[in-house]
Amino acid sequence: MxxxxxxxxxxxxxxxxxxxxxxxxxxxxxxxxxxxxxxxxxxxxxxxxxxxxxxxxxxxxxxxxxxxxxxxxxDIELLAKTKQTLIDNQLDEFVQNMAKLGVERDSLVTVLEKYLKESEE
Amino acid sequence: MSDLLQVKDLSYKKNQKMILKDVNLNLSSGKIVALLGENGAGKTTLMRIIAGVAKNYRGEVNLEGSTKEAERKAKLSFTDGLTGFSDSTKIKDVVKFYAIIFQDFDENEFTELRKFMKLDPEMKLSQLSRGMREKLIIALTFARKADLYLLDEPFGGIDAMARKKIINSIILWKEEKATILISDHFVNEISSLLDEVVVVKDHTVLEHKSADDIRQNHKSIEEYYESFYADEDDE
Missing domain, CATH: 1.10.10.10 (Winged helix-like DNA-binding domain superfamily/Winged helix DNA-binding domain)
Known part of the structure; x- marks a missing residue:
């Protein structure tokens, strides 16, 4: 580490x-x-x-x-909450990084959907 | 966290030359502290004075109430460069000597450390590589039961594996209330271990800070240390 x-x-x-x-x-x-x-x-x-x-x-x-x-x-609830916090942190970082690249919040979903679809093929 | 060591208004001259000037330093127990500074800044001299090896200084050095050199020597464990031994001395004979000289030297503890460092007791000092020699010095130093350990540049010129061994021995062998002061002119290799950082420059202690306080300001220990030398790059 x-x-x-x-x-x-x-x-x-x-x-x-x-x-x-x-x-x-x-x-x-x-x-x-x-x-x-x-x-x-x-x-x-x-x-x-x-x-x-x-x-x-x-x-x-x-x-x-x-x-x-x-x-x-x-405490399963607390564990779930902890996991959610980690997910939120990752998403937060993702959103910020995308904004730096010029992808604003309202187009994020479209960009992500397109990417997921293409990477599947 | 009680005060373990107090250095007060310490000055030291050698051959009319100022080596240390108005040094003040307090260390509490249970810490790993780096003593950082360029070569020639006075780190080794400061350690030698604390250790009771260098004498005729001005000011006071108090280790848990002991201000006399002989008393301090008995209470702390200082990395000795093995200078007093001839090249043909075997490791096991160095150990015998240590056991006689230092009452707090624990031979069983040394054996554990020696095995961890993978050193053969039958080896002569002349057969040791630089890394092995440094590992032996660390094993001898940690085999004493002291409240303060002074490691003078333990990573100088050794390979990555020996360094890793020494770092791990610090983590494994350090007792909770013991304090370890490590001098180095390069901080990266030990920065994740540190509780505190002491910067020596211009013959004195310029700053003494907690590692987390430095990082809290989003600075790395290395950046912090280098900032003391930033102005000199222009010269």
Whole structure:
């Protein structure tokens, strides 16, 4: 995992974990890897991982079992909402990038439909 | 987060030449901190003074209440360039020496580190590549139980694999309350690890900032560091 160096790392770790959860690589109720293991995997400071996990605990997407570690929430609604947020973020980026290329909002759907149809053929 | 190290109004001259001037620096426990600056900026001298190796400075260096050099030396672990050993010394003999000199040196811990670094205890110092030598120095440094570790340019002239090993050993072996100060003139390789950055320039500590504060302003650590040298490109 490569991090952008101009965005706080803990935010990027959060995003990374959100993606893992949304993609089903970390499932509802499952234990996530230990802090040190994540730190090693992502080549980041243990403190930074802890900060990211703390925030995700506060948001309810993770919960801590004393002495056992961090687990993904079993709240299906919250998980669905989290996934939707990721989708919205991607769409937001897409819309902005298209605007930069001169494709305005009202022609977006037409352009996208045309593209999907052509790429199918 | 208690104050671990306080450097107050530190100045140091060598052969009438000013090396460090009015340095002030506070480090708290549990952090990974980069000490950044060009070659010759005074990073190594500052580390040597903190470590209690360089003496006759002006000002005060306080490590958890200890201001005397000998006391500080016992409390912190500093990367020693293995300069005192002859080339024919075997790794295992260096370890024996460390175990005698440093009360907090843990031989079991060293064995773990040595295996992780893939070093053979029977090897002589003369047989070690630059990367292996640096890995040995790091293993010896981390095998001590200290609250402050000073790593002086651990990545100088070594290959990517050795660098990765050293970075991983930092992540794996750093205890929660220990602080690690790493000097370097190139920040990219360690920037994702850092809690704080200290910039040394013009013989003093110019700035000390949290890595997240820098990134919060959408600046990379590298851009931040380079901004101190921006004006010099025109010369």
């Amino acid at each position: 490569e991090f952008k160096d101009n965005i706080p790392i803990y935010l990027q770790i959060e995003q990374y974990l959100y993606r893992q959860i949304a993609l089903g690589k970390m499932k509802a109720g499952e234990k996530i890897p230990s802090v040190r293991k994540l730190a090693l995997e992502l080549t980041v400071n243990v403190n930074t991982v802890q900060r990211a996990l703390q925030q995700m605990n506060d948001q309810g997407i993770l919960y801590t079992k004393r002495g056992e570690g961090n687990f993904v929430t079993e």
